[in-house]
Structures are given as C-alpha cells and as structure tokens.
Amino acid sequence: MTDTYLLPFLSELEIFFLELRAAIDCQLATTLAPKKGKPYPLGQCLEITVAVQQLLSTFDPVTLKSPQAKTGYSAYRAFRRAGGDMRQVWGDLRGEFFQNAFQLGSLYLDVSNDTVTPTKPKVELIPFADARFVAIRDFEHFSQIARKYWDVEVYPNHVLPELAPYMPLLCCYRDGQLMLGVATAYMVSLTQTNRLYPSEQVLAAPAMPVTIFQRAREALFGSKVWDLAENPERGRLLALQTCRRLRRKDVATQLRHVNQIVLTGTRVNQQLELATRGSVTRMKNQHTEGVSNLSSAEFIAVDGVQYALAALSEPARQQLQMLQMSEQRLQELQRDLAITQTARNAYLQALKELLPQP
Numbered sequence: 001m002t003d004t005y006l007l008p009f010l011s012e013l014e015i016f017f018l019e020l021r022a023a024i025d026c027q028l029a030t031t032l033a034p035k036k037g038k039p040y041p042l043g044q045c046l047e048i049t050v051a052v053q054q055l056l057s058t059f060d061p062v063t064l065k066s067p068q069a070k071t072g073y074s075a076y077r078a079f080r081r082a083g084g085d086m087r088q089v090w091g092d093l094r095g096e097f098f099q100n101a102f103q104l105g106s107l108y109l110d111v112s113n114d115t116v117t118p119t120k121p122k123v124e125l126i127p128f129a130d131a132r133f134v135a136i137r138d139f140e141h142f143s144q145i146a147r148k149y150w151d152v153e154v155y156p157n158h159v160l161p162e163l164a165p166y167m168p169l170l171c172c173y174r175d176g177q178l179m180l181g182v183a184t185a186y187m188v189s190l191t192q193t194n195r196l197y198p199s200e201q202v203l204a205a206p207a208m209p210v211t212i213f214q215r216a217r218e219a220l221f222g223s224k225v226w227d228l229a230e231n232p233e234r235g236r237l238l239a240l241q242t243c244r245r246l247r248r249k250d251v252a253t254q255l256r257h258v259n260q261i262v263l264t265g266t267r268v269n270q271q272l273e274l275a276t277r278g279s280v281t282r283m284k285n286q287h288t289e290g291v292s293n294l295s296s297a298e299f300i301a302v303d304g305v306q307y308a309l310a311a312l313s314e315p316a317r318q319q320l321q322m323l324q325m326s327e328q329r330l331q332e333l334q335r336d337l338a339i340t341q342t343a344r345n346a347y348l349q350a351l352k353e354l355l356p357q358p
Contacts (some may be wrong), residue, residue, distance in 0.1 A: 001044070001079060001082055001083070001086045001105055002079075002104075002105035002106040003234075004109060005075055005078050005079035005082060005084060005104055005105075006075060006076075006079055006104065006107060007085075008189060008329065009071060009072055009075035010076075010125060011068070011345075012068045012069070012071040012072035012075060013072040013075055013076060013125060014072070014123055014125045015065070015066060015068040015069045015072055016068075016069040016070075016071075016072030016073045016074070016076065017052070017111055017123045017125065017208055018069075018122060018123050019064055019065060019066070019069045020052050020055055020056070020059075020111065021048070021052065021111055021122050021123060022053060022350060023055065023063070024048065024051045024055060025040075025041070026297070027051075028040060028041075028043075028044065028047060028048065028051060029082075031330060032044055032047055033330070038176070041112065041115045041118065041252075042115055042116070042118060044112065044115055045098075045099055045100045045101075045112035045113060045115040045116075046090075046100045048100075048111060048112035048115065049100040049101065049102070049111060049112055050100075050337065051090075051320070052111045052356055053088060053102075056338075059073075061073050061326045063066075071339070072267050074207070074213075076104075078194070079104075079105065079150040084104075084105050085103075085105065085320050086102055086103070086104045086105075086109075086347065087101055087102065087103055087349065088100065088101075088345050089101055089102065089103050089133070089135075090184070091133055091134055091135045091136050091335075092133070092134050092136055092141065092145050092188055093131070093132065094132040095132075095145075096145075096148065096149065097116055097145065097148070098136075098145055098149060099112075099148035100112065101131075101133065101349050102298065104125075106127060106128055106129075107125060107126065107127060107128060108124070108125070108128040108130070108131035108133055108302060109123075109124070109125050109128065110123065110125075110128050112132075113121055136187065136190070138190070138198045138201075139168060139169055139181075139187075139191075139198055139199065139201070140201045140202075142169070142181065142182065142187065143169065143181070144358040146169075146181060146182075147169055148354075150171065150173065151169040151173070151174060152172055152174075152179075153172045154169055154170070154171055154172075155169070155170045155171075155172065155208040155209065156168060156169065156170070156202050156203050156205045156207075156208050156211055156236070156239075157170045157180060157203070157208075157239070158207055158208045158213065158229060158232045158235030158236045158239055159204070159208075159213055159216045159217055159220070159228060159229055159235055160180075160220070160227070160235075160268065161226065161227065161229055161235055161238035161239040162226065162227055162242055162243050163180070163226060163261075163264065163268065164199065164200045164203055164235075164239035164242065164243075165191070165196050165200075165203075165239065165242050165243045165246055166188045166191060166199065166261050166264050166265070167180045167181065167182065167183060167188070167193075167249055168194070168198075168199040168200075168202040168203050168239070169181035169182070169202060169214070170208065170216060172212060173311055175277070176215075176276055177272070177273060177276045177277045178212070178215065178216050178219065178272045178276045178313075179269050179273070180265050180268055180269050180272070183265030183269055184262065185259065185262050185345075186257050188258050188261050188262060188265075189258055192258070194244045195247050196246055196247050199243055200240060200244075203236065203240055203243065204236075204240060205240045206236075207232035207233045207236045208232050208233060208235075209232075209234070210231075213229075213231070213232045213235070215276060216272065216276075217229075218275070219269055219271060219272050219275030219276050220268065220272065220275075223271065225264065225267065226268065228262070
C-alpha cells in the first residue's frame with residue numbers, strides 16, 4: 001500500500017506535513033513553556049507530534065496553501081481510506097536521543113525533526129528501515145540514551161516502593177532537578193507485559209545514594225497520594241517485594257490501569273520539578289548572598305527586557321504570580337493531554353493485537 005499510495009508522492013507529502021507543522025508552530029511557540037530554559041521547538045517533540053496528530057483528525061484541506069500540499073494530502077487520505085495505518089511511535093533514534101515520530105505505512109515520518117538540532121528540516125519522511133529508529137528494549141537501554149541525551153545520572157527508584165515496579169528509575173539533572181524515568185504508557189506496558197522483571201532487575205541494584213534519596217523524599221513529603229520509604233535500604237526491599245506481589249496479579253488486569261499509573265507518575269514528576277528545579281543553583285546562591293544584592297534569579301524577562309524583582313510594585317508582583325501560576329497550569333494540561341493521547345494509542349495497539357484475524 002505504501003508503494004501504491006505514498007511513494008509516488010513523497011515530496012508532496014513532505015510539503016503537506018510542513019504546512020501542518022507551520023499551522024501549529026504559531027500556537028505552540030506562544031503557549032508551550034520552555035523546557036530546561038530552551039526556546040521552542042527544542043525539547044518539544046512529543047507536544048509537536050501530538051498536536052499534528054490532533055490537527056489531522058479534524059483537518060480541513062481548504063486551509064492548504066500550495067498545490068503540492070493538496071496533492072500530498074490527497075495521497076495521505078487515499079492511503080488511509082484504503083486501510084493504511086499511521087501510528088505514533090517513540091524510541092531510540094540512531095542511538096543518540098529519544099524521539100516521538102510516526103510510522104506511516106512503511107515510512108518513518110518525523111514532524112518534529114528540529115527539536116534537538118534547530119537547523120535541521122522540520123519534517124523528515126524516509127523509509128522506516130533507513131531511519132535507524134528502534135524501540136526501547138528495557139530500562140538499561142533507556143538509561144543509556146537518557147545519560148547521553150539528557151545529561152543525567154540515573155539511580156534505582158528506592159523512594160516510592162509502590163510506584164517503583166512501574167517506574168524503577170530516578171534521573172538527576174545537572175541543575176539538581178529530579179524526575180522519575182519514565183512516566184510513559186510505553187515503558188509501563190513494557191515492564192508489565194514482561195511481568196515486572198525489567199523493573200526488578202533495576203531495583204535489585206545497590207540502594208540509591210542517601211543524598212539523592214533525601215532530596216527526593218523531602219520534595220515529595222506530605223502528599224497523601226504516594227507512600228515514601230524511610231531510607232534507601234528499606235525502599236529497595238519494599239520495591240522488590242512489591243514487584244513480586246504484583247507479579248501474581250493478572251497482567252491484563254494491570255494493563256487496564258496503565259493510564260492511571262502514568263498520571264500518578266506525571267504528578268510525582270510535577271511535584272519533583274517544582275521542588276527540585278535549579279536546586280543546585282539555589283544551594284550555590286545561598287553561599288554567595290553577601291557578594292551581590294541581586295542574583296540572576298531575582299530578574300524576570302518580559303518581551304526580551306529584564307526587570308529586577310526588587311523594583312516591581314506590589315500589584316506588579318501579584319500579576320507576576322498569577323501569570324506564573326497560569327503558565328504552570330497550562331504546562332500541566334499540555335502534559336496531561338500528551339500522556340492521555342499516548343495511553344490511548346497504547347490501548348488501541350493492544351486491542352488490535354487481541355482482535356481475531358480477518
């Protein structure tokens with residue numbers, strides 16, 4: 001089907017997806033919060049991929065500008081109407097970084113090709129076999145890419161024993177931010193379908209460093225949503241016991257709870273981000289308070305102009321606080337939307353595998 005409907009129109013398809021990307025760029029560039037301080041589109045491959053997928057579901061070809069894009073759209077629609085499949089994929093791209101993309105028939109379609117290197121073309125459309133894109137095999141594979149791509153240290157998650165069987169890793173960025181690795185339906189399903197042995201292998205490693213454990217525990221302390229271990233050794237023991245206890249449950253029953261597990265992990269990561277983001281920088285600033293009256297953290301930038309917080313009036317401070325809360329909420333909603341979409345795709349794929357052969 002790819003040979004019949006898509007290959008004769010590769011250049012037109014690329015132009016079509018470039019126009020889709022242009023249609024969402026204006027909106028996302030102004031609504032998405034920067035990741036790790038990097039401007040859009042850096043680090044926003046999931047958000048861009050999900051936005052393009054949503055736009056395709058309600059797309060009106062009247063909005064297309066060029067004849068080539070219209071031809072590309074016609075080829076895409078003919079392929080889908082004939083039963084051709086397009087599904088979202090996530091994995092290891094060329095052994096260098098994580099990437100969200102699409103498998104369109106036997107083609108690899110990346111509509112966020114510039115989210116690591118902004119000088120690259122926004123869209124890449126090539127035979128899937130040429131993309132060097134592979135699924136993440138296990139948590140060790142994930143850790144290898146995370147260390148290289150995110151520049152993080154990776155530890156076993158001995159802080160949250162009940163969540164550790166599904167998310168057995170804790171990543172620590174250079175600025176001190178902590179994050180569970182990783183709150184996605186793909187990785188949760190990967191360990192569940194393998195009866196949690198991939199997680200148990202990670203969690204059986206020596207107890208995580210006490211300093212990292214204490215920082216994570218302090219960041220998450222007080223919540224009624226999750227239980228925290230008392231110390232790393234105790235957390236290690238409880239996490240392994242939880243893996244073995246859950247293994248006795250029916251895997252299909254567990255898979256129905258993927259979305260809820262991912263949402264819980266996402267909330268944990270939101271709390272970790274709020275409590276630990278820039279914590280190393282903050283600790284350094286505490287030792288230099290006598291050197292300067294204003295640190296770089298005491299400035300804000302609005303429309304490219306920096307303002308000292310100390311110079312703002314009380315009404316301006318209040319508006320700033322409301323703005324920050326609104327931006328934080330927008331980011332949470334965007335993440336929840338992306339997670340739910342990913343979970344929906346996982347459910348659909350699982351259903352297809354269980355359906356009887358036509």
